Amino acid sequence: MSAIPADTGPASTGSASTAPETVGEDVLVRVENLVKYFPVRAGGLIRRTVGQVHAVDDVSLSIPRGKTLGLVGETGSGKSTLARCVAGLIPVSSGRVIFDGRDITNLSRGAMRPVRREIQMIFQDPYSSLNPRRRIGAIIGDPFAIHKTATGAERKRAVQELMERVGLNPEHYNRFPAEFSGGQRQRIGVARALALKPKLIICDEPVSALDVSIQAQVLNLLADLQRDYGLSYLFIAHDLEVVRHVSNSVAVMYLGRIGESGPIQPVYGSPRHPYTVALLSAAPAADPDAAAARQRIILTGDVPSPIDPPSGCRFHPRCPKAEAVCGQQEPQLEARAGDAATHLTACHFPVQAGENLAAAGRSEPA
């Protein structure tokens, strides 16, 4: 594990109290001020650390039991790293992950093992996440074997029940992954994740690689399973419409930080962070009239490098509303005037209702 020098840690921990939490709601997962830096090393014989990739930087969020938190953001925004930290697959640099009332931050392998039963993952690519040389009965049965919960005929029966549950033919127990289509493979991934009756399933872009008609089948399956087993989902996707459809609340990430978070309705209906506004305006809608009427905000440039993120607000070099203060001072993630207590925005100049951001757009940087 990489211990990071104290001076490269987050400058402020003042947002600890702003972790979204509704009174009376049963929180399954709480992430507090989570930081994950990856060292950048250079040199041949003597490797020295020359920088840090600020993959996740001071992120706090919570997932209520039986609910879905959507996580959106572009490539490199740190959503997958955050998911891996929550699942305990990689050690965190600082901060805490509290799962079902227990602090599971950086537990040892042995101590983590029983927790792993309760947190499972579904991956994006149904082709590379299944071993092509193993039969799917063995793949889905692996969790039982690893955690020694069922053996022999009992395991086979359990696997076939799972296959039936996710809409696969149990008679295909002995087939290889290559004999299945993309959508069916994703069902295999779902069955495997479901095997140990987890409480939380982390879905990392589970439908991005699937065709539209198949995508809807898998989304419906995930909804059914949530209803039947009371599962919680951390649902990562770049497709905003998919996230809107499946999630109860959403967090928008940009360069390792959360720009805006809250329940679906306010965030999609009246977004306050300019990045959220731009993201929503850029999402293609299958409706020509809406597409023509929409004021699309074309962000200039690219996402900056997370090795050397911009000072102050990380979005300021691309933000149409940026002013001098944005480059100097980091905005806090907090509820803004007129918003519900659960709708948090990290912006010095939150977007007002009816404001036209497209008009404020700047030209391409020279």
Place this chain on the structure above:
Amino acid sequence: MQARPYSGRACIAVSVMLCNACRVSRILHRGCWAMGRRDALTLLEVTDLTVSFPTADGVVRAVRGVSFGVEAGRTLGIVGESGSGKTVLTQTLLGLTPGADVSGRALFDGTDLLTLTEDQLREIRGARIAVIFQDPLTSLHPLYKVGWQIAEMIRAHDKSVSKKQAHERATELLGRVGIPRPAQRVDDYPHQFSGGMRQRAMIAMALSLSPRMIIADEPTTALDATVQAQIIDLLLRLQQESHTALIMITHDLGVVADIADDVMVMYAGRAAEKAPKRDVFYAPHHPYTKGLLESIPSSSASGDRLRPIPGSPPSLINLPSGCKFHPRCGYVLDRCLTEEPGLRPVSQGGLHSSACWLPVQAAGLSEQAEELRAQTVREGRGEAAAEVFDAEIAGAEGSVAG
């Protein structure tokens, strides 16, 4: 009726003799147009194109009798799932499908592309028809500078251009597609570019020889939403400037809604529906088109259950009988099991056509249309179709009629 866009070949001989690219002929064209010549010829006219690949497992029938046309300055969106034949279709036009059995005709500016030799095709590829591929990282050579690769393309088609001139032209093109500081970035390697910039470089390369037509094969699929918006914006702007014809291949109906003028929906190697954009989205006739639209999560359907198309696309080696969509179709009729419908007009002007046995009036998402479909099903579904419906569709997700 809307004014047809400029097409050199549409005009009287005089204007064709004038340079195709110059403004004079464009003005003359408008004159011709005013005089009532409305039969603008299309830049690309594909007729009954069939492509199949013999393999050890059997013949893969990738494209089966597809016809379409594209006019200069317009965009045709080709939509379909993986394996619907949309990529094979356009690659065949450029002779990029070696080993395939090809039949049909593809007239590009008067020449049949399918009869050309490899040398003749090489003259056309890049210079007159350019292609932008999905993955910009694998379509750029990692060991050569971006500018060099664009310059190479220019010099490959015109040896009289000096290396220096070609390099200058590459810089200018990179600037035109919105890459900041093109004079410096022209000497960067592809890995120094971000995904969006690489795709911009690919577009610069496609534009380098002022092609008459650009084929964009899923150009934004690998990109993030905000970058995708940048690229679509760029393509639209460049198309307006240079009056190029654009074929946009995509599986994303959202992209089509943004950029296309006309849409062709493909299923199992055939055109299921062909129409101006608005008709496809607001008055879909083919149940497959309708199913695609209904399976997209949208704000209007938020919270509701999605209605996916049951089952999955067929194997192209072992296609179902009759209509290839019938095993997944909620409106399956008896004749669908045996007879494959051809494209027929379903609207007044004849611009909207669909390959489905449902009555012509059963287009759209309205209740009347749904009622008409249900009525047709009641009359036209015998035992055979009912059996298929019960076995494949009724229990599955997304069943609609019956």
